[in-house]
Amino acid sequence: MESSLTHVMLVSFPSQSHINPLLRLGKLIASKGLLVTFVTTEKPFGKKMRQANEIQDGLLKPVGLGFIRFEFFDDGYTPDDLDNKRNSGLLFTDLEVAGKREIKKLIKRYEKMKQPVRCLINNAFVPWVCNVAAELKIPSAVLWVQSCVCLTAYYYYQNQLAKFPTKTEPDINVEVPFMALVWKHDEIPSFLHPSCRYSIFTDLILQQIKRLPKTSSLLIDTFEELERDIIDHMSQLCPEVIINPIGPLFMMAKTTSSDVKGDISDSANQCMEWLDSKEPSSIVYISFGTIVYVKQ
Template identity: 50%
Template structure:
């Protein structure tokens, strides 16, 4: 295939919640007529290749729309089974030390093979990627993988533009431009005094370290959803909504088979097909959150006692197949529920049998729910999930809050059962939530449709990338 295409390299932080949105952006850029290489560490590549048949490190090109997608990976310097791989502090030191050289080698190899990189885009959890691109004279961009609201919150905290809770005043509320009043327990938990996750606070605030080097700061959101926040933060940091990436090209068959799952997904669709429309409760707390044993027990029996059919994703605990499910639970739910270790969440949420989503409120899951018009039962655990839950219930009007922090550390089975019943009983509150959910689904589809707000934004970025590539020396990629 001899057509010249501008080559864009996307570099993902090695975590499922970062891979998913960046891979969706990769597909979107490819559909606009670019050659896109998706990259992350070789260790994560090993997991992706085991879970997905079409993830390769070869020069295989997947046609998507007017362009192509390929994969290539770089070393983090550790073996796949290195004993410190699950120690975030140690791993970040290793990645920050080895990553820049490994990535620079990958970029140089692309050029030597006739695929000169004209643009680099990364997740901001690896700010050194922008250093590498800038040092090599390559235009670069960032995809922010949380909400504009959370972006604004972190930015105001970092630059002391608003008063936040302190050890001496732990309960003060925060008023930020374009946002509702945020109580202390509505804020991202990493910003609260006494947080036990100091390393994550540093990592998150470090995302802003090199943003000035980025020509484009993109966010997986859309103007209609966060308009007032975008208007208030844009004069400080130009940020461009290009989402929901989940909805961008879900009808293009060439892209749907390319997935970035780090674990083998169980096909639940046939099981869902056997259930009535809007009857199944879907529960998943993402790839990181693991509930404690007592909370698992209360969640399990609450779901059982709801008497509704449910699909529950339960990740094994670290280094163990133990899922902390109560003894005898699987036998008790036979004929009612299905428990799996991982599933194709995008396809599950798009299935007509899903009634609502019990979620930790990670931004990916939040955007997927909004895009599919699925009501939410919000059960946030930490970080930005807390703020997302506030917006889900009080701003977007698409969900109920399960176990607000003031209610205590343990959510009982009775509270789980009550929330599920309220969401599915067809009462006025449930109807209002469903109506709002469908409103945001329609807005999301419109934003990414040809000529929609996000589609125009991403097309402008593609045009800018092409224009800059024309001013660079040397040939484009010959695919």
């Protein structure tokens, strides 16, 4: 039966914060009656995900009207390699080389199994997936988990549509003419500020922005009522790409009954027990991300 279902392949950067939203999207797609293959690297997360969630490679798990399965490819790294290359940029270059090769192999394998991949979807730190899709003539889409206004900032920066802070002028504000909007120098995405400590990630995101014309659709984890004007503006800037607000994904995931998870560690039940002991609406949760730098 699964051979007759439309097959969508999702390729994720190997990080928990990237896996979670893409997997939410994958379960949502599967629940509508599609076959979803979720792909990421064997190291460092594949082994941990299997152990924490009892995942078997390639095993179909029912989700709503469809199915989802996991595949992990080997990027050839040892744990020492990961530690030594993580901050050098070589990790991302090597991931691209291995990823392109292994994703093509997977797609060809499923073609022989009469389960051809009809669409590729990736998240922002693996922009090379768009090239694989274009080479194999498969429609592709990108999941963007930040706001549309954040996307616009990157687009303006990449295409030099506005003047941004520089090392010599770090405190200048950014003027966005179409909405008579001004972003203060400390309001732009931190990756775009010259003080950013993680220029490697800036380069990855800008590579994805540059590849937008290769994609069929940009899926943004937002909703139209929140960012209607900026969504319309981005649609005018990129007429070749369909801008689709599909969020908030975390709420839609609640409507999908499934035990499929992509955690790399066992659930922190102690945290949930502590939260349950508090009064409703009495806790404020603030996430600073996984690479935030704070002085104290």
